[in-house]
Amino acid sequence: EAGVAQSPRYKIIEKRQSVAFWCNPISGHATLYWYQQILGQGPKLLIQFQNNGVVDDSQLPKDRFSAERLKGVDSTLKIQPAKLEDSAVYLCASSLAGGSPTEAFFGQGTRLTVV
Amino acid sequence: AQTVTQSQPEMSVQEAETVTLSCTYDTSESDYYLFWYKQPPSRQMILVIRQEAYKQQNATENRFSVNFQKAAKSFSLKISDSQLGDAAMYFCAYRSAGANSKLTFGKGITLSVRP
Numbered sequence: 001e002a003g004v005a006q007s008p009r010y011k012i013i014e015k016r017q018s019v020a021f022w023c024n025p026i027s028g029h030a031t032l033y034w035y036q037q038i039l040g041q042g043p044k045l046l047i048q049f050q051n052n053g054v055v056d057d058s059q060l061p062k063d064r065f066s067a068e069r070l071k072g073v074d075s076t077l078k079i080q081p082a083k084l085e086d087s088a089v090y091l092c093a094s095s096l097a098g099g100s101p102t103e104a105f106f107g108q109g110t111r112l113t114v115v
Numbered sequence: 116a117q118t119v120t121q122s123q124p125e126m127s128v129q130e131a132e133t134v135t136l137s138c139t140y141d142t143s144e145s146d147y148y149l150f151w152y153k154q155p156p157s158r159q160m161i162l163v164i165r166q167e168a169y170k171q172q173n174a175t176e177n178r179f180s181v182n183f184q185k186a187a188k189s190f191s192l193k194i195s196d197s198q199l200g201d202a203a204m205y206f207c208a209y210r211s212a213g214a215n216s217k218l219t220f221g222k223g224i225t226l227s228v229r230p
Contacts (some may be wrong), residue, residue, distance in 0.1 A: 035219065042121075042206055042220040043160075055215040088159060097214065103150055104218050106160035 002026065006092050006107035014115055018080035023112045025073070025094030032069055033104060034077050035091040043091055049075065050097075082114045117142045119209050121221035128197045129229050132174070135182075136192045136224050138207030146212040149183065151192045155203040163205070168191065168212075194226075202228045 005024040013019050025032050030051050035043035048056040051072035060067070065085070069075040079086055080085065089111050093104040119140045128134035139150070151163040166174045166183050174181050178198075182191045194201055207221040 040223075042222045045217055045219070048215075048217050050215055052157075056217050077225075083223075091158075091160065093160070093218075103162040103165055105162075109158045111158075 004092055004094055004105050004107035006090075006110055008110055009108065010111050010113075012113045012115060013082055015084055016081040018078065019082055019112065020076050020078045021090050021092075021112075022091030023075045023077070023107060025075070026105055027093070028096070029094035029105075030072070030097050031032045031104075032075050033091075033093040033095075034075070035068055035093065037089045037091055037109070039088070046077070046090075080113075082112075085113050087112055087114045117144075117147075117209050117211065117219050119207050119219055119221035121207055121224050124222075125225045125227070127227045127229060128194070128201075130145050130197055130199060132197055133193060134197055134226065136194070136205050136207075136226065138190045138192070138221055140188050140190065140207070140209050141223065142188070142209065143209070144211050145158045147216075149181075149190045150208040150210070150218075151179070151181070151190075152206045152208060152220075153201075153203045155204065160206070164192065192216045197228050199228050199230060202226060 032049040034046045036101045046060045047067045049069040052069045067077045089109040091109045094108045095104040120139045145170045149166045164176045176194045180193045204223045206223045210218045
């Protein structure tokens with residue numbers, strides 16, 4: 001079974017530039033998560049999709065971050081404009097319907113460095 | 116809101132010995148799931164073990180077992196016969212049983228294994 005795919009693996013940009021991350025979840029997984037993980041900390045949920053609808057984006061900085069999940073499959077997360085404090089690993093995860101006991105499966109993440 | 120607390124930032128264990136990682140959580144719900152995830156330097160988050168709150172029996176997966184104390188809201192992970200490959204960050208995570216529940220992580224603990 002193919003896992004969660006993310007790209008790119010690494011990205012370096014200057015502050016005020018824009019950047020986009022892509023995620024392809026496991027086939028059949030209705031729930032998709034984007035997490036931000038700052039070095040040495042636990043993942044912080046940015047946004048959660050159920051199919052192509054947003055169920056939680058309470059911690060997404062909406063003035064600069066946006067995300068979409070077209071057709072309930074692939075998802076992109078965009079930052080515009082980037083700030084130094086956005087330097088982090090961005091993790092995408094997917095799972096079966098949110099209420100099931102099955103775990104979330106994670107991609108390898110994208111390490112973003114803003115200089 | 117649910118919170119997950121991992122108060123030990125680092126732990127060390129001798130190879131072949133046993134180590135216990137602590138986790139507490141706060142919730143007003145009665146039905147939920149708890150997880151321990153491992154994140155090696157490669158960054159990919161991998162599920163170690165999960166526990167369903169309605170089950171009284173502690174989960175076990177080979178060398179990994181949990182001590183789930185529902186009344187105390189405690190969920191510790193025991194690693195027996197520690198191996199060098201167990202060195203990683205370990206995250207405790209919580210998810211309620213609701214349909215659109217989010218997966219909340221603790222800050223993590225860095226485990227080192229001494230040869």
